[in-house]
Amino acid sequence: MAETAGAFWIAHTYQAQSAADVKAFLVESRIRPAWISSIHAIGSLDLAGYSAMGIPAGCVVYSWPQRVFSGHRVVHTAVRSILLGETEMALLLDSSAAVLLASHIAVGRHNLFPLATFGAFSAFNHSELPLLEKLASSLAVQSPESASPNALLIEGSSLKRPVKKGTRFENAAWVHNPEPDSALAGCCSVLDALFTSGRKHGLAVDVEPGGLTLYTSLERM
Amino acid sequence: MHEYKLMLVGFGNVGRAFARLLERKQETLRSEFDFSTSISAIATGRHGIAVDPGGVDWQQAIRLVEHGRSIDPLSTRHGLDSITEMIRSTPADFLFENSPVNHRTGQPAINYLKAALEMGMHAITANKGPVVHAYSELSALAAKKNRRFLFESAVMDGAPIFSLFRGPLPAVELRGFEGILNSCTNLLIELMEQGKTFEEAVEYGKSIGITETDPSADIDGWDAAIKVAALSTVIMGVPLKPDQIDRTGIRAITPEMIASARADGERWKLVCTAKRADARVIAKVAPQRVNQSSPLFAINGTSSYVQFETDVLPGLGIIESNPGPETTAYGLLADLINAVRNG
Numbered sequence: 001m002a003e004t005a006g007a008f009w010i011a012h013t014y015q016a017q018s019a020a021d022v023k024a025f026l027v028e029s030r031i032r033p034a035w036i037s038s039i040h041a042i043g044s045l046d047l048a049g050y051s052a053m054g055i056p057a058g059c060v061v062y063s064w065p066q067r068v069f070s071g072h073r074v075v076h077t078a079v080r081s082i083l084l085g086e087t088e089m090a091l092l093l094d095s096s097a098a099v100l101l102a103s104h105i106a107v108g109r110h111n112l113f114p115l116a117t118f119g120a121f122s123a124f125n126h127s128e129l130p131l132l133e134k135l136a137s138s139l140a141v142q143s144p145e146s147a148s149p150n151a152l153l154i155e156g157s158s159l160k161r162p163v164k165k166g167t168r169f170e171n172a173a174w175v176h177n178p179e180p181d182s183a184l185a186g187c188c189s190v191l192d193a194l195f196t197s198g199r200k201h202g203l204a205v206d207v208e209p210g211g212l213t214l215y216t217s218l219e220r221m
Numbered sequence: 222m223h224e225y226k227l228m229l230v231g232f233g234n235v236g237r238a239f240a241r242l243l244e245r246k247q248e249t250l251r252s253e254f255d256f257s258t259s260i261s262a263i264a265t266g267r268h269g270i271a272v273d274p275g276g277v278d279w280q281q282a283i284r285l286v287e288h289g290r291s292i293d294p295l296s297t298r299h300g301l302d303s304i305t306e307m308i309r310s311t312p313a314d315f316l317f318e319n320s321p322v323n324h325r326t327g328q329p330a331i332n333y334l335k336a337a338l339e340m341g342m343h344a345i346t347a348n349k350g351p352v353v354h355a356y357s358e359l360s361a362l363a364a365k366k367n368r369r370f371l372f373e374s375a376v377m378d379g380a381p382i383f384s385l386f387r388g389p390l391p392a393v394e395l396r397g398f399e400g401i402l403n404s405c406t407n408l409l410i411e412l413m414e415q416g417k418t419f420e421e422a423v424e425y426g427k428s429i430g431i432t433e434t435d436p437s438a439d440i441d442g443w444d445a446a447i448k449v450a451a452l453s454t455v456i457m458g459v460p461l462k463p464d465q466i467d468r469t470g471i472r473a474i475t476p477e478m479i480a481s482a483r484a485d486g487e488r489w490k491l492v493c494t495a496k497r498a499d500a501r502v503i504a505k506v507a508p509q510r511v512n513q514s515s516p517l518f519a520i521n522g523t524s525s526y527v528q529f530e531t532d533v534l535p536g537l538g539i540i541e542s543n544p545g546p547e548t549t550a551y552g553l554l555a556d557l558i559n560a561v562r563n564g
């Protein structure tokens with residue numbers, strides 16, 4: 001059970017192509033639509049389908065454009081909004097995956113069992129330094145505990161494994177994202193890799209075409 | 222555990238919803254945020270003032286106001302000349318200002334908020350008037366006094382638009398926005414689509430409490446214009462007043478125009494737009510026909526929608542479905558928690 005303030009990863013699915021899929025995901029995760037206080041949808045959104053599902057009046061829906069920026073921005077926005085106390089339960093969607101995040105208050109109130117929490121979520125411009133170097137120094141500041149991840153996914157970069165020896169990333173298992181267009185699916189894959197390996201720290205990284213690098217580090221609970 | 226004393230100026234739909242919400246949330250505030258609240262003063266326009274530093278009986282105040290009676294008998298202090306005097310002479314940690322909006326000057330709300338900040342209180346409002354007419358002044362005073370001036374529920378009620386640009390999307394440059402920001406006119410147009418005349422729609426709106434007795438602020442586009450001005454002032458950094466906005470209301474929309482749009486698969490909407498042009502913002506509120514490819518097409522009933530164009534995101538849309546005073550009260554509560562955490 002989560003005891004301290006934070007944002008928690010509650011559930012995810014790779015099957016989120018329609019409102020019906022998402023409804024089935026919520027049922028399976030034992031989440032009532034009425035608990036959801038915000039929806040972040042990347043790409044087109046079937047507003048009528050979601051209204052019919054019983055999402056409460058007053059639920060704020062964010063409709064993000066498709067594929068012009070990293071989906072990590074959406075994850076970061078939702079996490080920050082939970083940390084600021086603005087939202088208690090957020091449903092994140094793109095054309096491939098759905099993820100449910102909750103505040104510690106929602107976790108306690110609805111007796112939820114979080115799968116993970118967020119070690120760090122940040123962004124930097126890596127044009128002047130090699131990606132891994134800049135990533136290591138950013139992580140060292142943001143979240144020293146997750147600076148040596150056990151599972152790593154890097155997208156949007158020409159960087160290919162194996163990761164250079166002597167870096168903080170040399171022991172990280174390289175994760176495959178089955179849906180390369182979906183940063184949400186990328187984060188889900190990192191978390192699944194942690195559950196498969198029984199390890200704790202995972203990191204999903206995405207480099208936007210302009211060079212801005214966004215990363216989300218997950219800590220399995 | 223700290224107990225914060227709150228002062229409520231304006232005890233209408235929003236003020237009363239906020240008092241009820243506070244009561245429901247006391248346990249959460251205690252267990253999760255380590256504070257509790259009490260209401261030390263309530264002020265209204267025509268229903269009196271009640272001050273009790275030990276805690277006003279707000280439930281009785283609701284009963285009195287809802288029966289059209291004065292709350293003066295609940296007060297332990299009498300002879301206050303004005304609400305400003307009440308603010309200056311009653312110890313409190315927060316002022317919640319929810320009096321009616323004054324589109325032209327933002328008064329008297331600005332004076333209330335100023336007095337509260339000067340007395341060392343945090344100042345929170347759902348009122349757009351002070352945001353548009355005194356944003357810089359009140360923000361500067363709050364900063365000087367190390368207090369917060371927050372107004373999250375002033376535009377789109379509980380949707381955290383202002384804090385989105387303070388927090389999760391800092392340093393993005395907002396180039397413009399487009400949206401439906403007045404829920405009353407959106408509903409009236411929808412009623413006309415269902416076959417009502419403009420006058421019948423307004424009457425029906427009044428009967429279900431959506432339309433004010435004097436609906437001109439909504440119908441003539443003033444409410445939409447002041448929201449556009451608030452967004453421009455705060456998140457685009459370009460101060461605008463409602464009368465600087467090119468504004469046309471919905472009075473001229475006829476059943477024939479509705480039918481003609483429908484025949485072409487389109488709908489009429491009261492559309493708000495703002496676009497940065499060098500150091501200026503060009504803003505407009507006007508009825509427009511929108512087709513099915515527009516995200517505005519599907520915004521029904523009293524829902525609101527705004528789509529932001531930023532340098533990094535070509536279209537972040539935010540929809541709030543069928544909000545009401547309760548949702549506004551949630552926005553006020555979020556501001557309270559925010560101020561306690563970061564104040």
Ligand SMILES: NC(=O)c1ccc[n+]([C@@H]2O[C@H](COP(=O)([O-])OP(=O)(O)OC[C@H]3O[C@@H](n4cnc5c(N)ncnc54)[C@H](OP(=O)(O)O)[C@@H]3O)[C@@H](O)[C@H]2O)c1
Nearest residue numbers: 231232233234235265266267268319320321322347348546
């Ligand atoms: N209703 C919503 O859903 C909503 C949503 C977002 C923002 N807001 C904003 O929230 C504010 C309150 O809205 P509301 O719906 O609660 O309005 P309301 O029901 O008309 O209530 C207004 C309250 O302010 C009092 N008042 C009137 N003149 C005053 C004055 N000169 N000084 C101090 N108090 C005065 C009124 O007292 P008397 O009744 O005794 O005159 C009443 O208690 C407005 O600024 C509105 O724009 C409302």
